[in-house]
Amino acid sequence: QSALTQPASVSGSPGQSITISCTGTSSDVGRYNLVSWYQQRPGKAPKLMIYEVTKRPSGVSDRFSGSNSGNTASLTISGLQAEDEADYYCCSYAASSAYFGTGTKVTVL
């Protein structure tokens, strides 16, 4: 088992939509609906944005949404805002462990 694969960087202009992919295997992302997404700003602790693939914690903007297809999960940010600039990590359960993605830096142009 190894880290889930994410693109190193994704960028977009304010108001646009972007999608971050998270590719795993049939043993993790493809097997369990236990994928979560985290936003991390520099020097801060991560913040849960999506859990169980599609669920949004209270207080998280509805501009953030999650989905999955096969072995790949995705996080979509709609109506991109300057405050969305941060690192994003996916995470999946597998075999009594949790595996994070490699991380994606989102830049708002």
Place this chain on the structure above:
Amino acid sequence: QVQLVESGGGVVQPGRSLRLSCAASGFSFSSYGIHWVRQAPGKGLEWVAVISYDGSNQYYADFVRGRFTISRDNSKNTLYLQMNSLRAEDTAVYYCARPAGQYFDFWSGFGSWGQGTLVTVSS
């Protein structure tokens, strides 16, 4: 509100031991499993270990199994991580994190995080 405060980090020589603590408040500590997650400087997040709400089950990442021990004291609302045989690659900020779900539902996501404590393993 939910609060998690880690402590115990510092500089330690390779091969030595260190114990981290995580003091919890603002929720029913004994109803939740709790995780440790770490982040090496400039690197990504890495899951380390989890303990069930009652301490009956513990799970570890392969790279710490046999060296680290997670435990809890529900009477003190405190989580611990005993780290033995430390290596340079264990250098990281260590976070405790409460899952989104209660009891044995501790894999759904890490809903609340502490601010982290830095462990530096160096001679």
